[in-house]
Amino acid sequence: MTTIKPLSDLTIAQQAEMLPVKEIAEKLGLQEDDLDLYGKYKAKLSFDVIDRMATREDGKLILVTAINPTPAGEGKSTVTVGLGQALNQLDKQAIVCLREPSLGPTMGLKGGAAGGGFSQVLPMEDINLHFTGDMHAITAAHNTISAMLDNHLHQGNDLGIDVRKIVWKRVLDLNDRALRHVTIGLGGSAHGVPREEGFDITVASEIMAILCLADSLTDLEARIKRIVVAYDRDNEPITAEQIGAAGAATLLLKEAFKPNLVQTLEQTPALVHGGPFANIAHGCNSLIATKTALKLGEYVVTEAGFGADLGAEKFCHIKSRIGKLNPDAVVLVATVRALKMHGGVAKDQLHVENVGAVGNGLKLLAKHVETMGKLGLPTVVALNRFNSDTAEELAAVLDWCEANHIRVALSEVWSNGGQGGRALAEAVIDTIESNESSFTPLYALTDSIEQKILTIAREVYGAADVTFTATAKKQMAQIEANGWQSLPICMAKTPFSLSDDPTKLGYQHGFTVTVRELKPSVGAGFLVALTGNVLTMPGLPKQPAALNMGIDETGKAIGLF
Structure with missing residues (x-):
C-alpha cells in the first residue's frame, strides 16, 4: 500500500489564497488610513486606531495554554489559530493574538510559532523570518543602551559605575552559545574599558518584556x-535614564510598538506582536495588541507560552494585573502523545498504543486543570488529535474528562482547519455563556517576595517548599532595600517539568524548588526568580533546522517546516 506523505506546513501556506490586508482590516471596521502597510499582506495598526477604540466595550478573552511541553509536540499555537477560525465559522467576530517567532528557535530546533497544517497565520514565511522588523528594532534599542553604557565608562564614568556590577548584557536574535560569555574593550585605551560581557537572545531582553507590557x-x-x-x-542602582539612553531606545521602538495585522489561512484577522519566552520572561504577546483586539472583536483567542505552570501563570499574575485583563475562559491543550511521554513512554515508542501510559499522564493534566480552577477560570480541555492516536487512547482521555466533570472537545484543526475546531469552539462559547469567570490571582502584591514565590511553587507546581541560595537571599535583601518588593514574580523555570528538574516528567508533587538568583526587571515591572539551569542564550542543536533552509529558483522559501 502506498503511503501518502502529508503536505508540509510551508507547502500548505504557499498554496493558500490570502486576502489583501486592507480587506482583513475591513472585517474589523477599519480603513486603509488606519494601517501602515508593509507590502500587500502585512500592516501595522496606527496609534489613531488604538486611541479611537479606547471607549468600546471589550469582547471575550480566551486564553490557550497546555500541559508541560514535550518533544512530541502539543500544537498550542495551532489550536489557538484553529479555534479562532472555528469561531468565525460560527459567525462570531474572532481575532487571534499570537507572539512573533524568534529567529533563534526558527533556525534551531523548536521551529516557528505560526501554527501548523490548516491552522496557520500568513504570510508564514515572513512571520517566521524578519516579519516587520520588530525583533531587529528591539535588538537595536537594547544594544543602544549597551553602547551608551560602555561609552559612559570610556568617557570618565561620572556616575561611578562599578564595572563588576553591570547587569545589562547585549542581545542577538539567534541561538549562539559562543556569545554567552565574552570579553570586550580589548586592544588598548582607545577601544573602551575591558570587562567581561555576555549576550542573551533578543526575546529574553527586558526591552522585549517592556514592549509587551507597555500600554502607550x-x-x-x-x-x-x-x-x-x-x-x-555604593551599590546604588544606575538606570537607563541616568546614562541618557532612554530617549534613543524609545525612538527606535516607535514603529515596533504598533501591533502587526495579518490573517489566518481562513482569513481570520490575527494580531501577531511581541515575543518574550515563557521560561525566562512572561511569555505572552503584547498587551497593546490584546487590548486593541478586545475592542475590535467579539472573541479574542490568545496563547501563553509553554505549559500552564509558566505562560498561563504569568498571564494571570503579570500581564492581566498590569493590563487589568479578566480572562473569560481557558483552553488547556493536551495530546495523547504528550500524555504518553509524561506517563513514562520514550519518544521512539510513541507510535505504539499504550492506554496505561495515557492514564498515568492524565495525572499531570488533572494538576493543570486544578490550577486553572484555583485561579477562578472556567476551563475546556482541547484534545489535539494526531494521526498516530488510536481510538482507545483518545477514548481514555475523553472518558476520564467526562468522569471527572471536565469539559473536553476533540480538536482536529491541524488537518481540517476551522471545521476541525467547531466542537471546541462550541464548548468554549457554552462555557463562557454559562460560567462567569471569577478570576482571582493566587497572591497579593503586598505579600513578601518569599511568600509570592512559595505560593506559586505550592499552588501551581505542587511543590512542598522553596529554598533560596545565599546569593538569592542577598539579592532579595537588596531588592527590598530599593523598594521593589511589591512587584509580581516572573519564575524562570524549565518548561518540561512541574519541578525545577527538566528530567522529571509527568505529575510531580512534594518536591523542593531552589531559587538560585533574583533579578529585578524594574522597567518591565516584575522580579525574575531563576531556578535550575535556564539559559538566556540557547545554542544550536547538532542538526539545526537551518541546515534544510534555502530558496528555489523562483525565490520561494524551502525547508521552512
Whole structure:
C-alpha cells in the first residue's frame, strides 16, 4: 500500500489564497488610513486606531495554554489559530493574538510559532523570518543602551559605575552559545574599558518584556527609563535614564510598538506582536495588541507560552494585573502523545498504543486543570488529535474528562482547519455563556517576595517548599532595600517539568524548588526568580533546522517546516 506523505506546513501556506490586508482590516471596521502597510499582506495598526477604540466595550478573552511541553509536540499555537477560525465559522467576530517567532528557535530546533497544517497565520514565511522588523528594532534599542553604557565608562564614568556590577548584557536574535560569555574593550585605551560581557537572545531582553507590557508610547519610555543597567560603587542602582539612553531606545521602538495585522489561512484577522519566552520572561504577546483586539472583536483567542505552570501563570499574575485583563475562559491543550511521554513512554515508542501510559499522564493534566480552577477560570480541555492516536487512547482521555466533570472537545484543526475546531469552539462559547469567570490571582502584591514565590511553587507546581541560595537571599535583601518588593514574580523555570528538574516528567508533587538568583526587571515591572539551569542564550542543536533552509529558483522559501 502506498503511503501518502502529508503536505508540509510551508507547502500548505504557499498554496493558500490570502486576502489583501486592507480587506482583513475591513472585517474589523477599519480603513486603509488606519494601517501602515508593509507590502500587500502585512500592516501595522496606527496609534489613531488604538486611541479611537479606547471607549468600546471589550469582547471575550480566551486564553490557550497546555500541559508541560514535550518533544512530541502539543500544537498550542495551532489550536489557538484553529479555534479562532472555528469561531468565525460560527459567525462570531474572532481575532487571534499570537507572539512573533524568534529567529533563534526558527533556525534551531523548536521551529516557528505560526501554527501548523490548516491552522496557520500568513504570510508564514515572513512571520517566521524578519516579519516587520520588530525583533531587529528591539535588538537595536537594547544594544543602544549597551553602547551608551560602555561609552559612559570610556568617557570618565561620572556616575561611578562599578564595572563588576553591570547587569545589562547585549542581545542577538539567534541561538549562539559562543556569545554567552565574552570579553570586550580589548586592544588598548582607545577601544573602551575591558570587562567581561555576555549576550542573551533578543526575546529574553527586558526591552522585549517592556514592549509587551507597555500600554502607550509614554508608558514605554517611562518603563525604559526605569531599567536598571548597573550598580555604582555604593551599590546604588544606575538606570537607563541616568546614562541618557532612554530617549534613543524609545525612538527606535516607535514603529515596533504598533501591533502587526495579518490573517489566518481562513482569513481570520490575527494580531501577531511581541515575543518574550515563557521560561525566562512572561511569555505572552503584547498587551497593546490584546487590548486593541478586545475592542475590535467579539472573541479574542490568545496563547501563553509553554505549559500552564509558566505562560498561563504569568498571564494571570503579570500581564492581566498590569493590563487589568479578566480572562473569560481557558483552553488547556493536551495530546495523547504528550500524555504518553509524561506517563513514562520514550519518544521512539510513541507510535505504539499504550492506554496505561495515557492514564498515568492524565495525572499531570488533572494538576493543570486544578490550577486553572484555583485561579477562578472556567476551563475546556482541547484534545489535539494526531494521526498516530488510536481510538482507545483518545477514548481514555475523553472518558476520564467526562468522569471527572471536565469539559473536553476533540480538536482536529491541524488537518481540517476551522471545521476541525467547531466542537471546541462550541464548548468554549457554552462555557463562557454559562460560567462567569471569577478570576482571582493566587497572591497579593503586598505579600513578601518569599511568600509570592512559595505560593506559586505550592499552588501551581505542587511543590512542598522553596529554598533560596545565599546569593538569592542577598539579592532579595537588596531588592527590598530599593523598594521593589511589591512587584509580581516572573519564575524562570524549565518548561518540561512541574519541578525545577527538566528530567522529571509527568505529575510531580512534594518536591523542593531552589531559587538560585533574583533579578529585578524594574522597567518591565516584575522580579525574575531563576531556578535550575535556564539559559538566556540557547545554542544550536547538532542538526539545526537551518541546515534544510534555502530558496528555489523562483525565490520561494524551502525547508521552512
